[in-house]
Amino acid sequence: MRLVSVTRILNEDDIVEAFVRHNHASLDHMVFLDNGSTDATLDILRQLQAEGLRLSVFQTIAAGFDEVAVNTWLYRMADQMHRADFVVFLDADEFITTTDAPLADLLAARPVQDRAVAVPLVHYFDTVEDDAAELIVPVRLRWRVRVPTGVTKMIVRGGLGTRITIDAGNHGGTLDGRPVPTPRAHTVALAHYPRRSGWHDMQKSAIGWLKVLAAGQATVDQGRSAHYRAPFERMRDAPGTLLVNTGYLAPPVDHEGAILAPITYRGGPLRYTKANDPARKAFMLALHYAEQLARQHGTLQDRSPEARQIVTAWNAERRFLF
Template sequence: MNIVSFTMVNNESEIIESFIRYNYNFVDRMFIIDNGCTDNTINILRKLINEGYNITIYDESLSAYDQFRLDNKYLNKIIDEYSPDMILPLDADEFLTGDQNPRTLLEKLSLDSIYYVHWQWYVMTDEDNYDDCLVPRRIKHHFVSPVQNKGADVPETKSIIPAQYYRKMNLTLSMGHHKVFGNNNAKITILNNIRLAHYRAISEEQIIAKTMCYTMRDIATMKNNIETAQRTNQMAAIEHGENMHDTVMEISRGGYEDVIIEDPIDLSFCDSNLLDIKYQFLSHESRADRVYKTGVEMAIRAYNSERSRVEKPGLKPVLVWLDHIRNDGYLFPSPSNDITLLASRYNVRGYLTDYDEVKFLKVNYRLIVTPDTMKFLPHQYVIIPNTVDFESVKSLLVKSGVDEATIISQNAYTHKLGLIKSLYSSITLIPSLIIRVGMYIERNGLSTTFKKIFERVRK
């Protein structure tokens, strides 16, 4: 049986390695949807991929948080492109467990039913061993009973999906993977021998940093839900200087009240060699660093809003490799005339570099970014200009995680545009240059502008 999982992530560096190393024991492939991670989540995933883990990452960094839409988009994409027998929709804080080896239990299931399982809700206690980086070993206490749906007096459920039955019954996955809907004739089976261990909170630092970063993101979206309200309440507790130890302990309970017992999930079902945490150094990011990176993301989104207003209709935005950096005692971007003209001819949303010293500067009124933040700039292609060696730059970009299919030479991009769009971009080049010169005159005066143009022509 071909069993896969899919998970949408946003800043999960503290738990993602535990999540992958544990759950990979029970699946054949894992699909990750990156909804705009700014921490080291993706760096950790790439290291795990290099180890040999069968993980596919989809980038949805430009999409606002909409779990319902993205989950259903990728659930159907995975069914269409990979034809799995069974799909496990998992959040990054959910670990598959059961009375026996979960893989064995899954393989015994008929593929002619949708299955619902319950949460085994783990909570933080003062007995947690923070020296142990593997989350299921660190946190050992859970509620005795399955937590109840707060809108109904029934246990909360999570879905397991036989792919072809799901497609045959024309079903839709609900927000949060709690149920499916769309066909009242669909067979639903409740399982009690398989559960999802749920680790809502794993440390005080995790909750504080996530609350701060998510609050910033929530401000920029147009929707609220119960999780948004929980975060604003948590943010108020942080701002009011409340005892965060007690607050985080309470947050880990999710508003539920029940007796807790010590009962860690059974790790004997796992290959012990797969459970060694290797990248904890990447998960120990400071609170200031996490907040800064989220602030950078929000600033880039604001830049996109401004840049898109002046772009040419009919051309998709692209990124261009910055071909020259000058050193005058400090590093400063010094693009060639070729890529300066590209900025006026095409919709260059930004420039790409591997020099951290010049990232977030502007040149030709375009933002300079490095590969780790380029995902927040919309782009159809990454253009490598004729002024640099194509293969060496391409190799560098691929090693940095850039999708090879999007990397293209300057000449190849012109060819892909076709005759009509190439003519259009050429015709609009002169007006674009006139506008740019006018802006420069307004800011620097006529004589300085002519001097700058003369220097450019001499390059």
């Protein structure tokens, strides 16, 4: 039973080492597609590979949103290059947990007609009680939502080639043009750490929504990554409600809605992850992304006379206001 994970990654140097070390124990190979990281993510992945961990890293520089094409390409890489029996879709903030057997054994026991299985996400989050000095995210973040959200990710059987398309978010897909049935795997879950601090949340929301806007109105209308829109607009229109909000930056524990249930971290100590200031990192990454957008905008005009003509027309517009 050969298991290969595929992961899109962008600026995850606070969690990527723990992610690799923990999940590597359940997998035969890990494939990454970097989207232009400007922090230490790639350096950490290089060092992990040099240490002997089985991983491959590709890169694409895409300022916009193209998840369906990217996710489908990742599946085909795992299927064709690594002959995966199952392709495990993981974001860099998701950690495999199982209750009674290794993941390979659980998947090997699935009926042959199961082309995919759905694995629930269990959301963990930061609180004021976290030990800020602890660099291993799943050790530091111990509180999770009490009631499951119902959100799942797919694990897809290999060998489907070009017949399958993977949706944005890896929550579903189509096989031969029809939705893939995804029976639920009840003994597997993904511990999910989407917010490691308030600053991290602002950084993800800002860049996430800008990627959607950069992809054009059709992507906006499809509702892609719509959960980033409200926090982005709040940062844009009323930043003070977040920047001076201690309940947002260091939230108290919600004892009714949360439960203390840390996972068993299987990755051992970290060797390459360094402590960083989340506010400083958020500011730097936002500027890096803004620079990337601006450079692509300029390059588009340099290479396309039609694009330059459109921008020139925009610049020539004059509107009477009052």
